Amino acid sequence: MPKILPLLLILLFFNSTTSFADGKKVQKIVLDAGHGGNEPGALGRISKEKDLALSITLKLGKKLEQHYKSRQIIYTRKTDVFVELPDRHKIANKAEANLFVSVHVNSSAGKRVKVQDGYRYVKKNGKTYKYPRYKYYNTTSANGTECYVLGLHRNSQKEKSIGEYSDNLTNEPGLLDESDPMTQIIIAQYSQAFLSSSVSLATFIQQQFNTQGRLDRGVKQKGLEVLAGCVMPGVLVEIGFINNPEEEKYLNSEKGQSEIVEAIYKGILSYIDSVEN
Template identity: 65%
Template sequence: MHIKALATLIILFFSYTSVFSADDTKVKKIVLDAGHGGDKPGAIGHFSKEKDIALSVTLLVGDLIKKNLSDRQVIYTRTTDVDVHWVERHEIANRAKADLFVSIHVNSTPGTRTKVRSGYRTIKKNGKSVKVPRYVYKYDKATDANGTETYVLGLSRNSQKEESIGEYSDNLAGGEKEGLMDEKDPMTAIIIAQYSQAFLTSSVDLGTRIQGNFAKQGRLDRGVKQISVEVLAGCVMPGVLVEIGFINNVEEEKYMNSPQGQTEIAHAIYNGILEYIKAVEKR
């Protein structure tokens, strides 16, 4: 490569990265997403459904933000028992030019299936009647699994994340620099990759803080993990999906349905968000 061309590329690179690092880091808009809803109940416990617990906790988190961070805007993907498509959930966030996306869900395990003898049946074998055991499968949804875990986007959906960044590139400059991403510009792919990596790093940071606050309450911290889901792949901002407990664990189901449990869960998520905001806005 000619020296002049290389110099031009370097100048472009640093001009774009300076735009990125100088971008307004203030977290002004926070999208709260209550998982499932309507005819999609999500995980089902012994007496409750994921969609109802998720909505109750989500609204409590929103109330805490509104009360203590009145200069921030809370945007919900749903506030009632309705189903919102996965794509529409992240599009709500993208259209609002949100700075943070937090999806709240309830965990579950597949349960166990045990083969149990329920009696005998008679069959014909070599012309004779023979009794053979009859078996049925007994399903038990109960689990000893417990605790919380927070997910960030898995790498297998990274290409979709980058497509979304390109589509909503104006969001990245706060709407003030329309056309920041020129698809004909050779630097565009580099810039988009930088944003994608930055969003992942920030998502891990947020998830770690949320998990840390659950741990302070005595909950089992199952860590920050990666998952390839539409709702995180399509949002053009840092985003996490929080699993607040196991609905098929009898004790955790009771806890997540209790006023005390929901209040504590909401505070853990809120405090994680608050810590993240303070850290980001110091940079």
């Protein structure tokens, strides 16, 4: 085969599928509420990460459904159940989604504090003794939001997932042959394109939080399983610190939740506008 042919194939391939590679046409958006069921995630004094993540995710989904009538919003969970991490990206990959947004609540080591939350009564020799009852919490003054995109050290898993679901990426099933070194180049290109789209979405979301006056902790990279397996751009949003008592109150308030939903919602809209226009 003349050497020019594989190169030509790659060029043709990228011509016909660049819309996917740089995230044009976001038809399906997956919303992933972190944790759930018997995995509560981070714990606060009055709430659990799994419940906050679900509440925000459902409200965000409703807003997106109302705005984008012709686009599909897919949920990894809509109730208080635990979904394994590989099942979360399987849901997204099988649906051939174009965007993956995971919602989590932050927690930091902080310091241990003792809070009296009532009394306990002990009966001894017919007498009742009253003692203070304490609860222990890890509290922090850390606050604000951050967005994670996939760290490069998990790139090989990303490329493997892209290989497995390569039929999602092209209209011609079987075009990507994993044993062909050229295919590896194409897969690497996809991985790059997904990462830069993810950074762009994360930046839009952080900008929104920033205009609301929340502390912008930035866009960060981490080797997160839930992002590594997704064959599409994806971000994980940490909406605030559950073990900062003040921020926990905000996260549980009507006002806090609607602001957080608004920030992620506007971030997604800005991202979609930027790739489709």
